[in-house]
Amino acid sequence: MFNIFKNILILLTMALASAFCASNQKTISKKYYDQGHPIEKHHLMQAYNTPARVDVNGCTDIFIEGSFLYWQPKENGLAIGVSSSSDLVSDPVKIFNFESNYKTGFKGALGFHSNTDDWTILASYIWFDRDMNTTINQALAFSSDWVNGTSTQVNARWGVDYNMFELSLSRDNYKGKRLILSPLAGLKGGWLNQKYNVTSLTNGAESFSDSWLIGPMAGVKGLWKLRGELKVFTDISGALFYQNFYKVSYEEKNLITEVFSTRIDMNKHYLVPNLNLAAGLNYGAYFFKDKFHIDFLVKYEFMNYWNQNQMRHLLNLLSFIRFNPGSFMLHGLTASMRIDF
Numbered sequence: 544m545f546n547i548f549k550n551i552l553i554l555l556t557m558a559l560a561s562a563f564c565a566s567n568q569k570t571i572s573k574k575y576y577d578q579g580h581p582i583e584k585h586h587l588m589q590a591y592n593t594p595a596r597v598d599v600n601g602c603t604d605i606f607i608e609g610s611f612l613y614w615q616p617k618e619n620g621l622a623i624g625v626s627s628s629s630d631l632v633s634d635p636v637k638i639f640n641f642e643s644n645y646k647t648g649f650k651g652a653l654g655f656h657s658n659t660d661d662w663t664i665l666a667s668y669i670w671f672d673r674d675m676n677t678t679i680n681q682a683l684a685f686s687s688d689w690v691n692g693t694s695t696q697v698n699a700r701w702g703v704d705y706n707m708f709e710l711s712l713s714r715d716n717y718k719g720k721r722l723i724l725s726p727l728a729g730l731k732g733g734w735l736n737q738k739y740n741v742t743s744l745t746n747g748a749e750s751f752s753d754s755w756l757i758g759p760m761a762g763v764k765g766l767w768k769l770r771g772e773l774k775v776f777t778d779i780s781g782a783l784f785y786q787n788f789y790k791v792s793y794e795e796k797n798l799i800t801e802v803f804s805t806r807i808d809m810n811k812h813y814l815v816p817n818l819n820l821a822a823g824l825n826y827g828a829y830f831f832k833d834k835f836h837i838d839f840l841v842k843y844e845f846m847n848y849w850n851q852n853q854m855r856h857l858l859n860l861l862s863f864i865r866f867n868p869g870s871f872m873l874h875g876l877t878a879s880m881r882i883d884f
Contacts, residue, residue, distance in 0.1 A: 592716040592717075593716060594660075594661035594714070594715065594717075595716050595717045595723045595725075596656055596714075597656075597836045597838075597883045598656075599829070599834055599836050599883050599884060600832065601884060603884060604655055604656040604657075604658075605653075605884060606654050606836075606882060606883040606884070607651075607652070607653055607654075608650075608651070608652040608653075608667075608838075608882075609649075609650070609879065610649065610650035610651075610877050611647070611878045611879075612650060612875065612877055613646075613647055613648075613876045613877075613878075614646065614648060614671060614844070614873045615643055616646070616675075616703050616705070616873055617643055617874075618701075618737075618851065618869055618870070620852040620855035620856075621699070621739065621855070621869075622638055622640050622641070622688070623639045623640065623641055623679055623687055623689070623699045623741065624639045624688070624689075625637070626638075626681060626683070626685045627681075627683040627693070628683075639697075641701060642677050643701065644675055647673075648671035648672075648673070648705075649669075649670050650668065650670070650877070650879075652667035652668075660714070661714060662712055662713070663712070663713045663725075664710075664711075664712055665709075665713065665729075666708075666709070666710050667709045668706070669707040669708075669709075669733075670705075670706055671703070671873070672703070673702070674701070674703075676700050676701075677698070678696065678698045679698075679699075680695065680696050681695055683695070687741060687743065689741035689795075689858065690741055690743045690746040690747065692745060694744045694745065695744070696744055697742065697743050698741070699739070699740070699741045700738075700739070700740045700742075701739050702737065702738040703735075703736075703737055704734070704735070704737070705733075706735075707731065708731070708733050709729060709731045710730050710731075711727045711729030711730075711760070713726065713727035713764070722766070722767055722768075724763060724764070725763065725764040725765070726761075727761065727762055728759070728761045729759070729760050729761075730758075730760065731757070731759075731817075732755070732756055732757030732784070733755070733756065733757075734753075734754065734755040735754055735786075735851065735871070736751075736753045736754065737751070742798070744798075745797060745799060746795060746804075747796060748793065748794065748795040750792065750794075750857070751790060751792045752790075752851075753789060753791075754786050754788040754789065754853075755787055756784040756785065756786035756787070756815065757785060758783045758785055758814075759782065759783060761782075762778065762779055763778075764776070764777065764778045765777040765778075766825060772826055774824070774825045774827075775824065776822065776825040776840060777821070778819070778820070778822070778842070779820055780818075781816065782816070782817040782819075783814060783815075783817070784817060785812065785813075785815075786812060788810055788811050788812060788853050790808065791810060791856075791857050792806075792808035793805065793808075793858055794807070807861065808857075809853075809857055809860075813850070815850055815851075817847065818846070818847045819844070819845070819846045819847075820845045821843065822842060823840060823843060824840070824841055827839070834884065836884075837882050838879075838883075839879070840878070840881070841877070842877050843876055844873070844874060844876075844877050845872070845873075846872065846873040847870055848871045849870050851868060851869065851871035852868045852869035853868055855869060
């Protein structure tokens, strides 16, 4: 009886070992479609979350991406001043807003595809550091919140130092013959520094807002086939940051006497939400016997960071005025090229 059980145990052990070895063997089969591109119904069995990432014939599965940015920064609460009027009927009071321009920036990214369930890891960095000027000239002297007195000329200079890092984990998968979705999650952070100087003929004010931020992010990207290898690209993501405004200051002085009339600073920290939207056109193709893949993407982006204008918030605190810090916004064109190898 003991020998019978012994033989049965040996047979079961051999069967389990054979099954385990068979399950761990990697079967190499030829794909009859270009992975990461639109497919036809007969190419795949109907299944859930079939991988749709770019899959080149190589062992590295690394990709690099470079982007040229042409963005316009904007922020609520940067109004320069209010006009004077001798006749409100024919010449109503006007608000003089700060007019920002489109500026250039750059983005670099490095990523790789994992063999573990076809996940993609991406690290990116955005650099956008620009200064802008607006000058208001009026026949009648007008007033400004930022400096005391009135003047016929006021110049405003706004400096933005925007640097953002992102580390994300995503997975491209087919949701239909023409639709590829890529849910993502990760960590985003960096620093956002601002400087706002307002100068009249007699007085000058200088404001700073320096901060760093970090927090979790999540979103989803999509590709929809139009014709050939041309696809529509969409992207929506959000983040919730812990932001530390470690230096917020405001000071004003007389330009003639060099005497300060006001000097104040503060620091604060809280949670800040962020929303990012993008849409554009994508074109990609395999080449050199499918050992490389190249992607071109042109998209229009919109980003909103809530509660960023701490300079105006500090100025209003001096006058005991309630004012929620204005949002900081970026929008514009992004042109990208990516190579997988």
